[in-house]
Every structure is written in C-alpha cells, then in structure tokens.
Amino acid sequence: MNKIKVSAVSYTNSKPFVYGLMHSGILNQIELSLDIPSDCASKLIENKVDIGLVPVAALLHVKDYQIISNYCIGANGAVDSVFIFSNKPIREIKTLQLDPQSRTSNNLAQVLLKNFWKINPKFVDHDQADAFVQIGDRTFGKKEKFLYPYDLAQEWFNFTGLPFAFAVWASNKPISETFKISFNEALKLGIDHKEEILKTLDKVENFDLDNYLMKKVDFILDDEKLKAIVKFHQLIRAL
Numbered sequence: 001m002n003k004i005k006v007s008a009v010s011y012t013n014s015k016p017f018v019y020g021l022m023h024s025g026i027l028n029q030i031e032l033s034l035d036i037p038s039d040c041a042s043k044l045i046e047n048k049v050d051i052g053l054v055p056v057a058a059l060l061h062v063k064d065y066q067i068i069s070n071y072c073i074g075a076n077g078a079v080d081s082v083f084i085f086s087n088k089p090i091r092e093i094k095t096l097q098l099d100p101q102s103r104t105s106n107n108l109a110q111v112l113l114k115n116f117w118k119i120n121p122k123f124v125d126h127d128q129a130d131a132f133v134q135i136g137d138r139t140f141g142k143k144e145k146f147l148y149p150y151d152l153a154q155e156w157f158n159f160t161g162l163p164f165a166f167a168v169w170a171s172n173k174p175i176s177e178t179f180k181i182s183f184n185e186a187l188k189l190g191i192d193h194k195e196e197i198l199k200t201l202d203k204v205e206n207f208d209l210d211n212y213l214m215k216k217v218d219f220i221l222d223d224e225k226l227k228a229i230v231k232f233h234q235l236i237r238a239l
Contacts, residue, residue, distance in 0.1 A: 003029060003030055003031040004029060004030050004031070004050045004051060004175070004179065005030070005031045005033075005048070005049040005050045005051070006021070006030045006031065006032050006033070006049060006050070006051045006052070007032075007033050007034075007035050007039075007040040007043045007044065007048075007049040007051070007052040007053065007054075008021065008032060008033070008034055008035070008040070008052075008053045009034070009035065009036070009037050009040055009053050009073070009167060010034040010035060010036065011037075011081075011136040011137055012081075012136075012137050012140075012201065012209070012212070012213065013073050013081060013136075013212075013213070013217045014053060014073060014167075015190075015197050015201075015213075016187075016190035016191045016193065016194050016197055016213070016219065017053065017071070017187050017190050017191075018032075018034065018190065019189075019190040019193055019197050020186040020187045020188065020189040020190025020191070020193075021186050021187070021190070023189060023190070023193075024182075024185065024186035024189050025182070025186075026182050026183060026185075026186045029179065029182070033049070036101045036136075037054075037055045037101055037102050037103065037104070037135070037136075037167065038055070038100065038101050038102060038103055040052045040053060040054055040055075040167075041054045041055050041058030041061075041103055044058070044062055044065075044170065044171075044172050045058065045061050045062055045172075047172055050171055050172065050173060050175070051068065051169060051170070051171045051175065051183075052169070052170060053073070053167050053168070053169055054167055054168065054169075054170050055102060055103045055104035055105075055166060055167050056104050056165055056166065056167065056168055056229050056232060056233075057103040057104040057106075057107040057108075057232070057233075057236060058103050058104070059168070059170060059229075059233070060233060060236065060237075062170060062172050063172065064172070064173075065170045065171065065172060066170060066171050066174070066175070067168050067169065067170050067221070068169050068170065068171050068175050068180050068183065069168070069169035069180070069183065069184050069187060069221065070184065070220065070221045070222075071169065071184065071187045071188070071191065071219050071220065071221055072165045072166075072167060072168045072169070072219065072220070072221040072225060073165070073166045073167040073168075073217060073219070074163055074164060074165040074166060074217070074218045074219070074220070074221065074225050075153040075163060075164055075166070075216060075217060075218055076157070076163040076218050077153065077154050077157050077163070078151040078153055078154040078216065079151060079152075079153035079154075079164075079166075079216050079217060080139075080143070080151065080207075080211075080212050080216045081135060081136055081137070081139050081140070081212065081216075081217075082102075082105050082108070082135045082136075082139070082151065082152045082153055082166065083133070083134055083135075083139050083142075083143070083149050083150060083151055083152065084096070084109055084131050084132070084133055084149075084150040084152065085131060085132055085134060085139075085142065085145075085146045085148075085149055085150075086130060086131030086132075086146060086147070086148045086149075086150070087130075087146055087147045087148065088130050088131065088147075088148060089148055090113075090117050090119070090131070090148065090150060091117055091119055092130075093119070093121050093129075093130035093131045094121055094122065094130055095121055095122050095123075095124045095128075095129040095130045095131075096109070096113075096121045096122070096123055096124070096129055096130065096131050096132065096133065097123075097124055097125065097126065097127060097129040097131070097132035097133070098123055098125075098132075098133050099132070099133040099134050099135055101135060101136065102133070102135045102136075104166050104167070105133055105135045105152060105166070106133055107232075107236050107239070108152050108156060108164075108232070109133045109152060110123075110239055111232065111235045111236065111239065112152065112155050112156065112159060114239065115159065115235060116155065116158070116159040131148075133152075140204045140207040140209075140212075141204055141205050141206035141207040143206075144206060152164075153166075156228075160228065160231060162224055162225075162227060162228040162231065163218065163222075163224050163225050163228055164225070164228050164232075165221060165225040165226075165228060165229055168221060168229070169183075169187070191219050194213055194214060195214075197213070198210055198213055198214075
C-alpha cells in the first residue's frame, strides 16, 4: 500500500499531534515530515504531500481542499505565540516586517491593520521596521522585551468576537473515511498526553510552557472556529 504523505508543523504547539502520529498504529500508513508552516503549505499546494497541518490562509491556494479533522491549532483569545512586536503604539507604525515562516499570521496582521486598526503601513523585508510579525517558538519569552506586544489571536477576538484557527489538517485529494477515523484517533491520543509531552520539553526563560500548551492553544476545531475561517477568508480576499 502506498503510504499517505503527511506534513506536520515542527513548533511546540503541534507536538501533541506529532506525538499522537508517532505513538499510534497509523505511523506505518504514513510518511511524516516536519516543516515550518509556510513549507507545509507549499507542499500541500504543490501536491508533494497528501495531508498537511496547513495555515488557514493557504487553503485559498489548495484546489478542492478538504478539512479532514476536527482538531486544529487555535485559540480562544490570546495564544502567546503569534505577535506583532513594536516599541511604538500600533497606530504610529509606518513600516512592518512580515514573518517569512507564516502565511496566516501575515494575512491576519494585514486584515487587522486594515479593518481593525485602520492603518496602512509599508511592508518591508528588513529588520529596521517599526514593528514585525513573528510566530511560533521564536516568540517565547520575548513579550516583555517590547513596549507594545500585540497578540494577534487576542486582537482578532477584540475585532470579531470569534476565536481563531491558525492551522487545520487538510488534504488536497479525497481521503478514505477509514483513514480519517484512524488519523483523528491518533491526534486525540497526542492531545490526551499533553502533560506527558510537557515533561519532555526544555524550560523556557520568562515563558510558561505549561500554561501555553494546556490552556492557551485550543486544539478543537469547533463551529465558532470554522465561522472564523470563513470570515478570515472573506477579509483576505478583500485586502
């Protein structure tokens, strides 16, 4: 049987998913790669993998995509790992550096800048900008180093009243129901072992990993997050 190619993200917030895939019987059915979010998206778009934990903004570029799981990387308010960092108030920034590792967070920043903060900074690719978008483990412990850290999941909630889904498990082709059931069982196995996973992680200075993985990241793709994805896609198209 040909193995199903799966791309997962290599950040701390996806470790429960990776744990589940590695410790369940599904491992012998898949070929697993660990990637940064933008590469995960590119692989699914270019048909180099069959399933990916893809940034939701990238779904707009995947033909005939199907969301195959009721699990995601999401947040109900602040997530503590997706920021605009600045030493100026947001409405005073003139230049913004985007994050090359992320499609969704860059789009989220642009959606909020236009529709919530109602400003139009210039997007630049150098580190002399007034502010910058940064996601994932690189943000851990960095919030206190800037006068104005804007948590984009919290700002989205302030703007819409909705939670946010940063990444979902999607396929670029039909996947059998039998496999999807096994895949979701594997993901659940990992989520059920979050406390065990935490014990294996190195401590991070000025960052509460326990609070992050147990409370800040929400792994359930519920109706409110699906509603948020639809709204987010509409706002991206209108940029």
